[in-house]
Ligand code: C2E
Ligand code: CA
């Protein structure tokens with residue numbers, strides 16, 4: 705509802721018959737979930753490698769389905785896209801995340817990263833919607849990071865570039881997610897207004913036993929630095945891996961070693977603040 709422009713549903717025809725998919729999620733389920741706010745976020749902390757200080761969080765979607773139980777993004781994000789409901793889901797989550805951080809966490813340096821689907825990135829209306837959500841909470845747009853999967857910006861390059869540029873001009877930071885596993889990496893990095901590169905966790909996981917993975921990580925960090933982009937490593941699961949990334953010059957680290965994705969209340973306990 706917050707996105708004023710009509711939302712196209714390119715897949716609607718294909719889904720005309722049985723509106724079910726995968727685990728038995730239907731479009732009707734999802735419509736009800738939106739109305740009843742069954743979607744929520746968990747937050748995973750990210751630290752600055754040099755100082756070891758908390759830098760912010762990545763917001764990750766969860767769906768408390770009344771019949772199917774707790775669903776992970778892999779169980780419903782693709783369905784939301786094919787049902788033409790991903791924009792609504794995204795806006796609801798943005799509202800929740802920005803509201804939570806601005807209300808509950810008393811540190812206005814912390815950033816909040818959201819994942820955005822490629823299709824949402826082609827909607828010009830998302831720019832004003834996002835800025836309005838920030839304004840409503842007096843939340844500085846520069847604290848928002850929009851993570852876009854490496855392949856995300858290639859679907860409709862002209863329109864995504866327009867949306868990305870407009871977000872960037874208002875201070876919103878853009879992160880290229882899962883970097884290294886796609887194909888058009890280099891050209892995208894140079895062409896699009898990214899602020900940050902998020903190194904895919906497959907490289908981080910392989911680094912302890914693969915010198916090849918370590919070389920790729922170093923190459924990504926070097927490339928990012930020469931383009932004046934910050935680097936984030938995801939999937940950092942142990943101290944050795946953290947040390948390796950730190951000495952390779954990675955700027956930020958996120959993963960189970962630093963903290964699991966947590967509910968808002970659990971984050972406050974984790975930070976040593978009283979919950980609720
Ligand atoms: P992602 O953006 O690559 O997110 C990181 C995923 O890695 C999360 O899974 C997180 O729980 C997991 N993870 C974090 N630390 C570690 C670690 O140390 N080791 C390992 N093995 N895994 C770790 P999750 O929450 O299941 O999310 C999966 C994917 O779903 C995300 O991958 C993201 O692409 C997508 N997603 C999540 N929330 C949203 C959303 O609100 N909108 C959209 N469009 N996509 C979302
Ligand atoms: Ca992400």
Ligand code: CA
Pocket residue numbers: 881882902904905938
């Ligand atoms: Ca990622």
Ligand code: CA
Pocket residue numbers: 882904905
């Ligand atoms: Ca990933």
